[in-house]
Amino acid sequence: MVITAQLPQPREEIEEAGAAEPERRRAWLWLWPFTVTLALGGYGLTGSLLGRDELVTWDMVNRSSDRILATLHNVDAVHGTYYLLMHLWVGLFGDSVVSLRIPTVLAMAGAAAVVGLIGNRLFGYRAGILAGILFGIVPAVSRYGQEARSYAFVVLAVAVATLLLLRLLEKPGSPWRWTAYVLTLAVVGLLHLIALSVVLAHVCALAARARQDRSLWWKSVLAVVVLAGCVTPLALLGRSQAHRQLYWVPEPDGWASLSLPRDVFASALGAGAMVTLALLARSPRRVPLLLCGAWALLPPVLVWGASHGAVSYFRSVYLLFTLPAWALLAGAGLAATCRTWKPALALVAALAVLTLPDQRQMRGPFEHNAPVPVDYAAAADVIRKLHQPGDAVVYDRMDSWKLDSGVQYYLPRGLRLRDVFLARTPAAINDLYPVQCSVPTRCLAHERRIWVVTQGGDFPFAAIDPLQANALQSRYTLTLSRPVTGMTVSLLELGAGRTSSR
Structure with missing residues (x-):
């Protein structure tokens, strides 16, 4: 040893x-x-x-x-x-x-x-x-x-x-x-x-x-x-x-x-x-x-x-x-x-x-929008799946829930929709909220289809600004209404006729 x-x-x-x-x-x-x-x-x-x-x-x-x-x-x-x-x-x-x-x-x-x-x-x-x-x-x-x-x-x-x-x-x-x-x-x-x-x-x-x-x-x-x-x-x-x-x-x-x-x-x-x-x-x-x-x-x-x-x-x-x-x-x-x-x-x-x-x-x-749930991603997904080239969009801006920013964030970056009644963006006026078109009938450009994104489950024309609703109703027909959590995504198509939903 x-x-x-x-x-x-x-x-x-x-x-x-x-x-x-x-x-x-x-x-x-x-x-x-x-x-x-x-x-x-x-x-x-x-x-x-x-x-x-x-x-x-x-x-x-x-x-x-x-x-x-x-x-x-x-x-x-x-x-x-x-x-x-x-x-x-x-x-x-x-x-x-x-x-x-x-x-x-x-x-x-x-x-x-x-x-x-x-x-x-x-x-x-x-x-x-x-x-x-x-x-x-x-x-x-x-x-x-x-x-x-x-x-x-x-x-x-x-x-x-x-x-x-x-x-x-x-x-x-x-x-x-x-x-x-x-x-x-x-x-x-x-x-x-x-x-x-x-x-x-x-x-x-x-x-x-x-x-x-x-x-x-x-x-x-x-x-x-x-x-x-x-x-x-x-x-x-x-x-x-x-x-x-x-x-x-x-x-x-x-x-x-x-x-x-x-x-x-x-x-x-x-x-x-x-x-x-x-x-x-x-x-x-x-x-x-x-x-x-x-x-x-x-x-x-x-x-x-x-x-x-x-x-x-x-x-x-x-x-x-x-x-x-x-x-x-x-x-x-x-x-x-x-x-x-x-x-x-x-x-x-x-x-x-x-x-x-x-x-x-x-x-x-x-949770980050509690106590009011708002599913921006689901709304964006509806638009993404059914989108066609040339589509435009109208956002419910009657409240402060940022429906426009939320949906835009969750849409694919390459999918661009003309915001029909947007006159000036928040960035353009150095603010948090945009300026909307004062005369909505002048801002319509005869797009064939317009998406309407609103909060809650109300009839879309009842949820947005009355002047905007009147301008849209005079030219477009509601052809689709899809509820998601806290929101409704509707599709309007150009043409005369009685408003319908499905």
């Missing part, structure tokens, strides 16, 4: 091996939350049809950058930064459903990773990982991670700003950390002004620390002044457009505030479980609970109060950026309750299973 002795490792190798374990532990802080959220957000990504807000995104990002900027002077300025970013993205990767939605999936996954890092700083390693995973399994995270709108980016920006605040509090004398923090808050405001209400929570944390370092008072004031200078022009422009864009949002009552958690989480059960775990959060320090509690509660209170004036801003999606705070508190509560990984992960898995019905609902085919 030959006995071999193991040589001792060089000191450098021992130090490197010792450093590898903490490095791996730090990686898990963001990698697990990122992976879980990316997997859930990517599952069923194309299952839901584009909603009307996503169709606005599609319309805007396919304009030139000059046209986008010109439109923002008239409407939707608060989403301008997102449109410009997506304009660059679509220029590189196209405008398929996957391409339009994948940036928000990545943004939500990034937000989950940042939640893990924040949780580690505030409540410890295990609480950080649990917080990131809990954030990822919230049904609303998947829902808005699969929507081509700015809200996932807002959540990410708010989370990054909060992480930079914590780094700043560790070294408040660093001008670079102050600069990074203020610039990130400016990005938050440029993405969505309402999300800047998170500053209330940040002020609470800064005030608590200012008892030890009084220089934080004047530095914070200076930061707020710089931030205000960055976002005030957009705030003034957005306020001038608010009534036009939010006229339909009702003024919130007491019930609206009570139902907010259910709506923000997109799950009554998930909201109840997360709030319960959040109430169990413990920390030997004051700032973690103060920061997260203020982050979760103060923005909704502020927005609720501000919504009792000329314009209401109280929509659950506008407060989605509070979800990381609830996840952080819930992760801390779960870590405090379960001293080991197994029971903690078992509870996370149980919560994921219990919210599966809500997750399935979030991926319903018409």
Whole structure:
């Protein structure tokens, strides 16, 4: 038998091996939350049809950058930064459903990773990982991670700003950390002004620390002044457009505030479980609970109060950026309750299973237009199958459901139909809605066949503008009426005779 002795490792190798374990532990802080959220957000990504807000995104990002900027002077300025970013993205990767939605999936996954890092700083390693995973399994995270709108980016920006605040509090004398923090808050405001209400929570944390370092008072004031200078022009422009864009949002009552958690989480059960775990959060320090509690509660209170004036801003999606705070508190509560990984992960898995019905609902085919289902794809399919060269189209524009954009998106790109009563496109007038022909009889060009796309199941001539209906009825006969979910696709053919349907 030959006995071999193991040589001792060089000191450098021992130090490197010792450093590898903490490095791996730090990686898990963001990698697990990122992976879980990316997997859930990517599952069923194309299952839901584009909603009307996503169709606005599609319309805007396919304009030139000059046209986008010109439109923002008239409407939707608060989403301008997102449109410009997506304009660059679509220029590189196209405008398929996957391409339009994948940036928000990545943004939500990034937000989950940042939640893990924040949780580690505030409540410890295990609480950080649990917080990131809990954030990822919230049904609303998947829902808005699969929507081509700015809200996932807002959540990410708010989370990054909060992480930079914590780094700043560790070294408040660093001008670079102050600069990074203020610039990130400016990005938050440029993405969505309402999300800047998170500053209330940040002020609470800064005030608590200012008892030890009084220089934080004047530095914070200076930061707020710089931030205000960055976002005030957009705030003034957005306020001038608010009534036009939010006229339909009702003024919130007491019930609206009570139902907010259910709506923000997109799950009554998930909201109840997360709030319960959040109430169990413990920390030997004051700032973690103060920061997260203020982050979760103060923005909704502020927005609720501000919504009792000329314009209401109280929509659950506008407060989605509070979800990381609830996840952080819930992760801390779960870590405090379960001293080991197994029971903690078992509870996370149980919560994921219990919210599966809500997750399935979030991926319903018409969820992005809920509560009114509208099947743009089915309507486009009817036209595609029965289309003949020279066909034209009339869209019901009596509502704001974007029937024109929805059907056009799902029609083959090479299939072009003359929009009979369209006088000027939204892009041509730097707006979101078109100008229609003022004298419909003058806009008819004697096309042999005209498709009429209307919302609901009403008789097509009763669903469109009366002047347009009269012009069509005087020359065309209804020869086909095909209902699809939430819409009716009808075919008119040139010729005299009594209107018929089949």
